[in-house]
Amino acid sequence: IGATGKEKDIDNWTGGQMSDLFVAIQHDDSISSEIVRLDETEVINTPNNEGTAIFNSKFTRFYFTRCQRLTELREYCKIYQVNKRKNTWSRPFEVYSTSMGNVGHPAISGDELTLYFSSNRSDGQGGKDLWKVTRFHREEPFYDPKNLGETINTAGDEVFPSLVADTALYFASNGRVGYGGLDLYKAVMVNGQPSKIIHLPPPFNTFDDDFAISYQNGFEKGFLSSRREDAAGGDDIYYFKRIPLNLELSGIVRDDSSFKPVPYANVYLFSLKGDTSVTSTNTNGYYHFDSAQIKEENYYDLFVEKENYFNKRQKFKTFGLIRDTSYTQNVMLQPIPQKPIVLPDVYYELAKWDILPQYEDSLMVLVVIMRDNPKLVIELSSHTDFRASDKYNEELSQKRAKSAVDFLVSQGIDIDRMVAKGYGEQQPRLLTKDFSRDGYTFKKGTKLTESYIWKLRTKKAMEVAHQLNRRTEFRVLRKDYDPNKKVEQQ
Numbered sequence: 001i002g003a004t005g006k007e008k009d010i011d012n013w014t015g016g017q018m019s020d021l022f023v024a025i026q027h028d029d030s031i032s033s034e035i036v037r038l039d040e041t042e043v044i045n046t047p048n049n050e051g052t053a054i055f056n057s058k059f060t061r062f063y064f065t066r067c068q069r070l071t072e073l074r075e076y077c078k079i080y081q082v083n084k085r086k087n088t089w090s091r092p093f094e095v096y097s098t099s100m101g102n103v104g105h106p107a108i109s110g111d112e113l114t115l116y117f118s119s120n121r122s123d124g125q126g127g128k129d130l131w132k133v134t135r136f137h138r139e140e141p142f143y144d145p146k147n148l149g150e151t152i153n154t155a156g157d158e159v160f161p162s163l164v165a166d167t168a169l170y171f172a173s174n175g176r177v178g179y180g181g182l183d184l185y186k187a188v189m190v191n192g193q194p195s196k197i198i199h200l201p202p203p204f205n206t207f208d209d210d211f212a213i214s215y216q217n218g219f220e221k222g223f224l225s226s227r228r229e230d231a232a233g234g235d236d237i238y239y240f241k242r243i244p245l246n247l248e249l250s251g252i253v254r255d256d257s258s259f260k261p262v263p264y265a266n267v268y269l270f271s272l273k274g275d276t277s278v279t280s281t282n283t284n285g286y287y288h289f290d291s292a293q294i295k296e297e298n299y300y301d302l303f304v305e306k307e308n309y310f311n312k313r314q315k316f317k318t319f320g321l322i323r324d325t326s327y328t329q330n331v332m333l334q335p336i337p338q339k340p341i342v343l344p345d346v347y348y349e350l351a352k353w354d355i356l357p358q359y360e361d362s363l364m365v366l367v368v369i370m371r372d373n374p375k376l377v378i379e380l381s382s383h384t385d386f387r388a389s390d391k392y393n394e395e396l397s398q399k400r401a402k403s404a405v406d407f408l409v410s411q412g413i414d415i416d417r418m419v420a421k422g423y424g425e426q427q428p429r430l431l432t433k434d435f436s437r438d439g440y441t442f443k444k445g446t447k448l449t450e451s452y453i454w455k456l457r458t459k460k461a462m463e464v465a466h467q468l469n470r471r472t473e474f475r476v477l478r479k480d481y482d483p484n485k486k487v488e489q490q
Contacts, residue, residue, distance in 0.1 A: 020045040021053055021064065029221075029241060043091055044082060052105045052160065052212070056112055060084045061138070063095070063115070065104035077102035079117060083139075096133055096142040103131075105212075107161040107169070112138045114192065116148075116161040116169060123147075126155035130171060132192065152187050152194040160212040164219065169194060172211035181209040184224065201322055209235070246324040247294040249316075253285045253304055256332040261285025265306040265333065272299040296321055302329050303372075309333040311372045340381065340473035342429075346404070353399035355407050363404060366474060367411045377478040379419045380404050385466035386425040386450045398422030404472055417481050425450075429469050440464050 021038040024031050038053075039045045046066070053064035061084065067077040078097035083090040097103055101121040108115055113135055120128045124147055133142035152158060156175020159182070163169050169189050172182040176199070183205045187194035204210060206228040215222035221241040227234065249269070253262045267287045269277040277293035294300070296318050305311045312331050346355075346362045355363065370376060382400035384393040401420040409415050428449045435442045440461045446452070453465045 018049040018067075019051045021050050029239065031239070039089065044089060049077075054106055054108055054162075054214075056108060057110060061112065063106040063108055064092075065106065066092070067102070067104070077104045079103055079106045079115070079142075094141065095135075098145065105160045107163040109163060110166050115142045116163060118157075118159045118161065119145075121145075125150055125153035127175065128157040128159050129153040130158045130161050130169075148187075148194055152197060157182075160225075162212070162214050163189075164215050168219075170200075170213045170215075172209075172213075179205045180207040181227070182211045184210050184213050204240075244291070245296055245321055246291045247296065247318060247321075247327070248288070248290055248325075249294055249300075249302070249327045249329060250286065250288040251329040251331060253281050253287065253306075253331045253333060255309075256334040262306055262309070262333055265304050265309075268301075268303040268305075269293055270301040270303060271295070294318065294327075302331070304331045304333060306333055308336055310336055310369060313368075313372050336476050336479070338475075340379075340475040343472045343474065346472040353396065353403045355403050360407065363407050363472075364411070367408055367413060370408065370413045370417065374483075375479050375481045376476055377417050377419075377481045378474045379421050379477050380408070380474050381421045381423055381472070383423050383427055383429070383469060383471050383473070384425050385469045386428075386453075387466070390424060390426075394422055394424035394426075396422070397424045400472070414481075414483065419477065425469070428452075429471060431468070435468065437464050437467070442468070 021044060022035050023038050024035045037045055044050065044064075049065075049067035051065055051067075053062050055062045061081060063079060063081050065077055066080055078094050080092035081095045082092045096115060096117070098119070098121065100123065101119050103117050103119045105118040106115055107117070114132055115134075116130060116132045118128050119131050121131070124131075130148045130152055131145050132148060133145050135142045147153065152169075152171070154173060154175025156173060158171055158173045158175065161169055161171045167189050169187040170184060171187065172184055174182050176183065176185070178199065179202070184200040186198040186200060188196040188198070199205070200213075204213070204224065206226065208229065208231075209227040210224060212225040213222060214224070219242065221239070224238050224240065225235050226238055227236070253265045253267070254260060255262055261281070261283075262285050263281055263283045265281045265285070265287075267279050267281060269289055275293075275295075277289055279287050279289065281287045298319075299317045300315065302314045302316065303311065304313075310333065312333055314329055314331060316327060316329060318325070318327075343362050343366060346359045366380075370378070380401055382397040382404065384397050386393075388396075398420065399422070401422045405415065405418045405420040408418060428447055430447045431442055431444055433444050438460065442448070442465070448465050448469050453462050456462045456465060
């Protein structure tokens with residue numbers, strides 16, 4: 001449904017010709033050549049100016065602007081509602097006007113209880129502003145006007161609002177820095193108020209007036225009005241359709257230790273919408289997904305697995321794109337070592353074994369590893385320094401190891417995948433890299449034995465060595481855990 005001008009009369013508010021409402025039938029992406037007046041009985045189309053009509057979602061009601069020919073009045077434009085009655089339309093009835101100025105360009109919420117509109121009221125931000133009014137029932141007038149505020153309104157004109165899914169309010173404005181004339185904008189709506197304004201890019205906007213955008217079926221296609229260079233004359237209606245972008249994802253999977261490519265790794269792509277794609281790396285560690293697997297407006301998990309490596313998960317998203325995009329996600333796989341892996345910064349209070357809140361993040365690293373590698377069974381071990389007796393240190397470290405296991409269980413890791421082991425002071429730490437703390441540096445290859453520590457020159461250096469010995473580690477025991485077998489045994 002659209003409006004087109006009558007031959008002679010001029011609307012003093014818009015400066016354009018007086019108009020009637022017309023209907024055209026759309027077939028897929030084309031419009032039929034037969035365009036007819038919505039009404040020939042002068043019930044809806046009258047000698048006055050009718051335009052800017054908007055249907056509800058069920059096409060059982062529509063709202064439009066009517067401007068009276070008696071233009072000596074300030075408030076000669078009002079908003080009307082029409083209801084469907086079997087195969088015809090009811091007589092229009094006024095749902096909103098004000099003595100403060102003209103109102104028009106209705107946009108209706110999904111429940112039809114909130115109406116957005118444009119008005120030249122003198123108590124706005126300047127020019128024509130966007131406002132909203134509300135009501136309790138669909139068959140009564142709207143009331144309680146509220147200006148949408150300076151986030152959306154300027155000293156210029158804000159006109160032709162269009163609401164999509166109650167979350168996006170599109171409108172035209174000439175009060176912002178744009179391409180020229182009226183430009184199209186999108187306001188992100190939160191609780192009925194604009195929170196963010198987005199300037200639509202070309203081809204929506206040109207150097208001429210672009211306005212009155214409306215969408216069909218979400219954000220995939222719709223119509224807009226424009227006075228752009230290729231217009232047939234005056235303001236023309238244009239149809240637009242979203243063309244899917246060409247998206248690609250590729251990368252190289254490498255060994256985290258040697259930096260060599262990892263061939264024949266399985267690479268999975270999981271979308272938040274439930275789609276799964278899989279490929280494998282070639283001999284050079286290269287993988288690739290094309291636009292058949294990657295779509296716009298989605299969240300993705302890239303998941304890589306290879307025998308004798310820890311699985312790796314990386315995330316990316318495809319939102320807000322305006323052109324074809326090639327993503328690169330290189331992946332570093334960590335080999336599963338034979339020796340234990342030290343977890344950073346898991347410390348305990350003296351003679352205690354509770355996991356302190358500030359050290360839970362270190363254990364969360366292990367939680368992520370266990371979630372991404374569901375077949376692993378590990379030993380989670382704890383170590384003390386050599387102070388106190390052997391028996392005391394062994395018992396204390398066992399309690400600390402169990403505390404670490406209990407934390408992982410609290411995060412959903414099956415207890416059957418973990419073995420808690422306290423080694424006390426039996427296994428002095430062997431440094432696999434240079435380590436500096438509090439001004440002291442211990443070289444790679446140093447083993448922090450009791451005899452080594454006693455030879456350190458200061459008590460402070462000895463204390464740093466004790467701290468390094470007090471640690472939590474894990475090592476992989478098996479790679480064949482099967483939760484289904486556990487269920488069968490139970």
